[in-house]
Amino acid sequence: MSAEIKPNTFCTAVTCMDGRIQDSVTAYLREYFHTQWVDIVSEAGPVSSIAIGNQRISKAVVKRVQLSLDAHGSCGIALVAHEDCAAIPGDLAQKKPIALEAQRRLRLLFPTIDVIAIWANLDGTIIFLG
Numbered sequence: 001m002s003a004e005i006k007p008n009t010f011c012t013a014v015t016c017m018d019g020r021i022q023d024s025v026t027a028y029l030r031e032y033f034h035t036q037w038v039d040i041v042s043e044a045g046p047v048s049s050i051a052i053g054n055q056r057i058s059k060a061v062v063k064r065v066q067l068s069l070d071a072h073g074s075c076g077i078a079l080v081a082h083e084d085c086a087a088i089p090g091d092l093a094q095k096k097p098i099a100l101e102a103q104r105r106l107r108l109l110f111p112t113i114d115v116i117a118i119w120a121n122l123d124g125t126i127i128f129l130g
């Protein structure tokens with residue numbers, strides 16, 4: 001992929017706080033969205049909290065995503081689920097529908113922005129979920 005990285009551009013990751021996935025996730029999203037920077041909105045297992053409609057977590061996430069959009073002109077949002085999550089146990093097959101439900105909910109809140117869902121393995125590989 002020969003993505004052209006545009007200077008001073010941003011995308012937004014709604015991701016777990018797990019340090020093991022941060023490097024691969026930001027590298028993937030820079031290339032996917034062709035941006036220089038990735039704003040990080042981190043929680044413990046945010047995909048699950050959003051999917052089940054946890055109001056406290058969802059409001060905190062949405063507030064920071066909105067700030068990323070308003071202040072940095074973020075061009076896209078990625079929801080990140082990952083292998084061996086301490087907050088939400090389960091493998092890819094179990095967590096993919098949860099990630100897609102969280103994606104559906106965020107798309108309703110941010111209908112004009114590209115919202116994707118990805119899965120991060122601990123070996124650094126990323127799987128596009130939708």
Ligand SMILES: [Zn+2]
Nearest residue numbers: 016018085086
């Ligand atoms: Zn996690």
